[in-house]
Amino acid sequence: MGFPKFCVISLILLSVVILQTAGATLTTTDHEFLEDLEKRAFQFFWEHSNNGTGLTLDRTRTTGEAAAPGTHNHNIASIAASGFALVSYCIASNRNWAQKNELLTRTRNTLDFFAHRAPHKEGWFYHWMDAETGVRRWSSEISSIDTALLLGGVLTVKQCFKENEEIVRMATAIYERVDFRWMLNGDANYLSHGWTDENNFLASRWTDYSEQTMLNLLAIASPTFNISWTTWYALKRDYRTYKNHRYISAVPPLFIHQYSHAFFDYRGKRETFSNFSVDYFENSVVATRVQQEFFAEELSGKWPHYSANLWGLTASDSADGYKAWGAPPEDPTTDGTVVPCAAGGSLMFAPEITLPTLRSMKEKYPHTYGRYGFADAFNPATNWTNSDVLGIDVGITLLSAENLRTGKVWAWFMANPEAQEALRRVHLLDVATSTSSIMASTNMPSTVPPNLDTTVTQTSSSVLTKSSVLLWLFILSAIHRTM
Ligand SMILES: *[C@@H]1O[C@H](CO)[C@@H](O)[C@H](O)[C@H]1NC(C)=O
Ligand SMILES: *[C@@H]1O[C@H](CO)[C@@H](O)[C@H](O)[C@H]1NC(C)=O
């Protein structure tokens, strides 16, 4: 019988396909681990997003309970978590984790709420809202970054459910209503962090390269209220050095390298100006590796449980309250805590270190792995385990895992013409084609206005997907002939 030999051959071919589509070699066990982690994350969004408003709770217990009436967190919803929830419906639909019609209903209700009923200011939304009623909670600000993360979800469902006219229409209306120019509050380049009813605009502005790049890009490519492309080049690039690594990092928490990268596909792209030719995807890869090395080589001296497979700090809960911590350098309040979404949100960047880390956390500390995946944080030194999960931390882990496995979140989001247009306007172009010729030019001025006529080159991801499809067809026809 030729069957076993045929199996071996098709397995080899299959692994080539996996390698091509995911950009990383994932074993069956890796996929099983990620499938379970992602499914639990989806479960969080499914169970804790309000059916009427679509608003997602900011946090719940790891066991699934929501904050009781009368408590501080009761019905507190986060619009950023609601953006991640929308993406989770695309992933669930694609992976058949829930009924398509129920996912569509939830998505439609969410968009209907934000398009027609949610309080807003020039299209921008409050950071915290009541999940049931949508009213402003905790005297929160109208938030530019949180609205941008919500828009990430809105534009993702616009593409993944593009056959649904109502979804497309409402998603378009929500994005096109956002007045990005208003959020400049008179500045030429830097958007404000937000606005409050009491104090008007917040004084702080988005001046650094950090988690908000999608906010800037969505503003630059807005069909209705676009701001100047110069915003991109006005962002400060704050370089840090660790050993032989040099990378941009305004602050130590890892999430600043993750959020916008879950939507915008920065892979294989560089700017084409003489002074700017950063590969931002690679920058996030380096930031992840630096953090792992710093824990394994430096912090493990003080906390021996830290190792190459047990590390990670990014903004999270701690035994001592919420902390915006990270590394390097060492945060003075570091106490041995591990934050799983540090590695989780970087699955798409450095799976060779983040995946073994998460798998080993689950194996060694099974009590930290609950209904929605990992507890937000835990401390192996004291055996403190956070009782909560946070929507945005569950969300970034889910999106990063899916991008690692299939690149689908990138593919859906980047199918929006505005996402492509944004990269074109700031001249973040495909490395392989455009950059080499432009960079080779000897008389590059130090700053050059983007040439708006440059045509967008095909991204490497879509090229990969297409060649994978061709390879699949080839294998299928080969199998057919063998049989
Ligand atoms: C919300 O929708 C889900 C899925 O359609 C359903 O299972 C659940 O019972 C609904 N919850 C409420 C409170 O209506
Ligand atoms: C907005 O986009 C248009 C069309 O591409 C462009 O001509 C205009 O300069 C942009 N506005 C700003 C403020 O940059």
Ligand SMILES: *[C@@H]1O[C@H](CO)[C@@H](O)[C@H](O)[C@H]1NC(C)=O
């Ligand atoms: C740590 O705490 C968990 C419960 O939160 C318990 O199941 C586990 O046995 C504890 N581990 C140690 C080493 O005490």
Ligand SMILES: *[C@@H]1O[C@H](CO)[C@@H](O)[C@H](O)[C@H]1NC(C)=O
């Ligand atoms: C651009 O690079 C040139 C030298 O290569 C330098 O003199 C100039 O200051 C740089 N400009 C900026 C904005 O960094």
